[in-house]
Amino acid sequence: MAVSKTSAAAVPEAYPRIWAVVAAIPAGSVLGYGEVARRAGLARRARLVSKALNAAPAKLKLPWHRVLRSDGRIAFPAGSESFRRQARLLEREGVSVVNGRVRAPRDVAVADLDDWLWRR
DNA sequence: AACATGACGTATT
């Protein structure tokens, strides 16, 4: 079979790992793009995470809304459709979002504490 | 190869 080796895989090797990490984020908790990248063994590739999420098959039903910027803010343009959808999905899980920024939750599991440490 | 762009991050002021 004539398999073309010149072209890289349509789906980057790293995407599945990124998806797995995102899928593992428990409801009510959130993670930064950079953190997701690190957990997927892809340090310093936060931007790749956003790309992977954008390319993720809807079939996977990933909790993409649980991924925020390192400062706790939604990465989409304020007021945009995606921005509001994400805020709504988070609120739905009990995560308070004020002015596009996630506020500290009432109680966070100790294991996820680190993820809630946006310097403040 | 230079330059621009982006669902980003960190340091500095």
Place this chain on the structure above:
DNA sequence: TAATACGCCATGT
């Protein structure tokens, strides 16, 4: 906390 600047990585011109 906010605004700026610069760094990083991948992709497309």
